Amino acid sequence: MSTFSLNDLEKIIAERARSGDPQSWTAKLFAKGMDKASQKLGEEAVETVIAAVKGDRSAVVSESADMLYHWLVVLALADVPLSEVLGELERRTGQSGIAEKAARS
Numbered sequence: 001m002s003t004f005s006l007n008d009l010e011k012i013i014a015e016r017a018r019s020g021d022p023q024s025w026t027a028k029l030f031a032k033g034m035d036k037a038s039q040k041l042g043e044e045a046v047e048t049v050i051a052a053v054k055g056d057r058s059a060v061v062s063e064s065a066d067m068l069y070h071w072l073v074v075l076a077l078a079d080v081p082l083s084e085v086l087g088e089l090e091r092r093t094g095q096s097g098i099a100e101k102a103a104r105s
Contacts, residue, residue: 006068006072006082009068009069009072010072010076010081010082013069013073013076014076017030017073029073030073030076030077033077034074034077034078037073037077038074041067041070041071041073041074044063044066044067044070045067047059047063048063048064048066048067050063
C-alpha cells in the first residue's frame, strides 16, 4: 500500500500551480484557468467511466489517477481545500445516504 495521499498531491499542485515553469502541466493548467481545468476534469471522469464499463482495470486505475489530479486542480482554482471536502464526507457518514439525499431537497 502506498503512503502517497491526496494531501500530498494537493501540496504538490499548490507548489507547481504558480511556479511559472513552462515544463509544468500544472502551471500551464492554472494559467488557462477554471474553464480548462473543469473541462479536463470532465474528460477524465468520462474516460474513467468508459474504462470501468469496458472492464479495463488498468485503464480504470490510470484514468482515476488523472481524474483525481484534475479534481484537485479544480478545487485549488476554486480555493476549496481538500480538508473541507473530506470534512463534508465525514459529516455525511453520520447518516444514511438516503437520509442525506432527502435533506438536500
